[in-house]
Amino acid sequence: MLSKAVVKYIKSLQVKKYRNQHQAFVVEGAKSILELLQSDFRLQHLFITKDFLQEHAAILSRGLTYEVVKEEELVKAGTFASNNAGLAVASMRQLPPLHLKPSDLAIALDDIRDPGNLGTIIRIADWYGIEHVVCSENCADFYNPKVISATMGSFTRVKVHYLDLPAWLQQLGGKYKIYGAALNGENLHQLQLKPEGIIVLGNEANGIRPEVARQVNQLIKIPAFGKAESLNVATATAIIIDNFRRHG
């Protein structure tokens, strides 16, 4: 059974301040838990249901410490409306300093506020083999449970860096081509894009800030064929990266 103290601790980790204080975060649901167990994140707590234990006995037999609890307890402690699998608390990890290779394709996010969008973008990056996502400091927090959940396990592989985005782009000093997604950019379908460089995506409502836009070398847009005014930023990220990846 989950003690009151543990439930209180887990609940506190919904708030960034307490996540940072404890250097810990929450992982919920079968897919995310399974990916966590196969990653190098260090576990603090693992609570699973009997069903999950039976289904994944092989993985759980590797000397892991866990406690079997009821689904209602997981729902009570966590953020999911239903959770018949598990909930873990893991320690944050320190990333080595960001060092891009000349052949890297990276994503830079300027002021992406919605946790679901950030998580979905991390999942997309993982699908397309993009190792680094660079976030301006005002982006949603990587360790927010909604971000972790939306990545569907990709939080274990993609490296998400928070930094002063305009300053970082500037100090790259022209070594990488910097693309920016904008409605007045060049038509993606008419470009032969080499899968190298940095793709900047801007805020859900306001796009890329001027101080970031000044560092962009080429604006690109997804051509519209209908009447919608815009696309969701995660959707746009996926389409843009797909266009970069089609020219090997």
Place this chain on the structure above:
Amino acid sequence: MLSKAVVKYIKSLQVKKYRNQHQAFVVEGAKSILELLQSDFRLQHLFITKDFLQEHAAILSRGLTYEVVKEEELVKAGTFASNNAGLAVASMRQLPPLHLKPSDLAIALDDIRDPGNLGTIIRIADWYGIEHVVCSENCADFYNPKVISATMGSFTRVKVHYLDLPAWLQQLGGKYKIYGAALNGENLHQLQLKPEGIIVLGNEANGIRPEVARQVNQLIKIPAFGKAESLNVATATAIIIDNFRRHG
């Protein structure tokens, strides 16, 4: 001020049974309200804030009946956590029977359960100039407030049809090419796709049902470059349609 009876009516429209009974649905937020006012949907109620009225006085002067209310009242009656614009109740409309043209590109959704996914797909369809989205009967309801909200106004343009999907695909009798998204399909990047036919997307967890898959002529997949096991269905829809639209 919103009367108790009106709040109760609006709240009842969160439930499909009552939406169908009253043939009415709720629209919230600035963007959606503005699109609604420019569409042929018939308004039953329009509640707006003073700020929204001042900003959009020109649109609202066209003989529309509305009532100015406080933001707190909109939040109390509706589903948004914040809403400084407006809330409307509109009457459902009857679509004419679905009749595809030979040159049409249409989307067919098999058992898409998440309202956010359905709404995002409708927005993507609108961006890419796709007029018809065909849904199996067990898909999320088009008039669910979360669907309407996720379309960002595209609910006014895209026509969403609910029908027996396997039977409908079968009676097309080979007149349209039917594509299906599947992880074992052909690599999208290596195909020259004509933007005609029907693209079938399947359930978030289980993909396309066998009885639907039997009607599919060609399976297609988005090539993976990394380690994520899958993409969100709305993300996948966007990437696939973009690939169809790049070959005019």
